[in-house]
Amino acid sequence: MNLQHQPFLVTGAASGLGAATAMALAQHGARVALLDRHAEALGRVATGCPTSTCTAVADITDARQVQQAIEQAVDHLGGLRGVVHCAGVAHAARIYGRQGPMPLEQFRQVVEVNLVGTFNLMRLTVPAMAQMEPLEDGERGVIVNTASCAAFEGQIGQVAYAASKAGVVGMTLPAARELARFGIRVVTIAPGTFETPMMENMPQQVRESLLQQIPFPPRFGQPEEFAQLALHVITNRMLNGCTLRLDGALRMGPK
Numbered sequence: 001m002n003l004q005h006q007p008f009l010v011t012g013a014a015s016g017l018g019a020a021t022a023m024a025l026a027q028h029g030a031r032v033a034l035l036d037r038h039a040e041a042l043g044r045v046a047t048g049c050p051t052s053t054c055t056a057v058a059d060i061t062d063a064r065q066v067q068q069a070i071e072q073a074v075d076h077l078g079g080l081r082g083v084v085h086c087a088g089v090a091h092a093a094r095i096y097g098r099q100g101p102m103p104l105e106q107f108r109q110v111v112e113v114n115l116v117g118t119f120n121l122m123r124l125t126v127p128a129m130a131q132m133e134p135l136e137d138g139e140r141g142v143i144v145n146t147a148s149c150a151a152f153e154g155q156i157g158q159v160a161y162a163a164s165k166a167g168v169v170g171m172t173l174p175a176a177r178e179l180a181r182f183g184i185r186v187v188t189i190a191p192g193t194f195e196t197p198m199m200e201n202m203p204q205q206v207r208e209s210l211l212q213q214i215p216f217p218p219r220f221g222q223p224e225e226f227a228q229l230a231l232h233v234i235t236n237r238m239l240n241g242c243t244l245r246l247d248g249a250l251r252m253g254p255k
């Protein structure tokens with residue numbers, strides 16, 4: 001798919017990987033709608049975009065808010081060709097820590113945002129993409145979801161986060177199989193460790209330990225490197241139904 005003038009929605013667009021992807025899409029001539037729950041930061045990213053964008057403040061777990069945001073984006077952009085879904089939360093807690101068992105609500109909350117939120121985005125964006133005119137090979141749209149290497153090697157304290165991201169990986173193939181009849185692809189990116197506010201908020205000890213575990217290049221990824229892969233996924237039609245690791249060969253240890 002050629003990105004020029006194509007309409008895209010990016011979630012988590014107020015920060016980190018989503019902001020970098022929105023910027024890269026706009027730089028490549030796509031028309032972009034930015035969605036996040038943080039209005040102020042979202043406005044700042046939109047102002048920095050080289051082409052005109054629309055913004056929607058919505059919580060990805062809220063069916064009504066997301067429906068409204070998509071309607072607004074489709075109206076503004078004249079359709080929807082794809083989604084890069086980056087909104088997500090990290091949470092560290094042990095199943096049984098010093099304070100006792102992990103509160104069930106914490107587990108639910110992480111799964112609600114990272115897994116249920118991803119499904120909510122997919123189910124509500126597919127109808128808009130399915131109505132688009134088919135491009136080459138009958139392609140109508142593409143969904144790029146974001147998991148994490150924790151889906152495969154969750155560390156101690158990452159039970160909720162790893163479960164939520166493994167769910168995103170698990171949805172990828174059945175979603176791609178089901179949506180093939182509309183010409184919509186589904187691909188998941190599983191990042192290792194990237195220099196974003198999410199990573200910056202982790203304790204220094206955790207950051208240093210993770211850094212030491214990355215074989216090459218021995219550094220955290222830059223958000224622009226995630227955006228580069230997201231754009232490649234969008235433009236390469238043969239990528240479908242798979243999860244791509246982007247991690248410098250990182251295989252996270254127990255801690």
Ligand SMILES: NC(=O)c1ccc[n+]([C@@H]2O[C@H](COP(=O)([O-])OP(=O)(O)OC[C@H]3O[C@@H](n4cnc5c(N)ncnc54)[C@H](O)[C@@H]3O)[C@@H](O)[C@H]2O)c1
Binds near residue numbers: 014018195
């Ligand atoms: N940074 C990393 O090292 C890394 C590694 C693996 C996976 N990931 C995943 O990549 C994605 C992006 O992470 P990031 O590092 O850019 O984080 P970030 O914290 O910089 O950005 C996440 C954005 O998502 C938004 N968001 C969170 N919950 C939301 C909700 N319910 N509704 C709407 N917006 C919401 C936040 O407001 C924020 O702007 C996340 O899914 C994260 O789990 C990040």
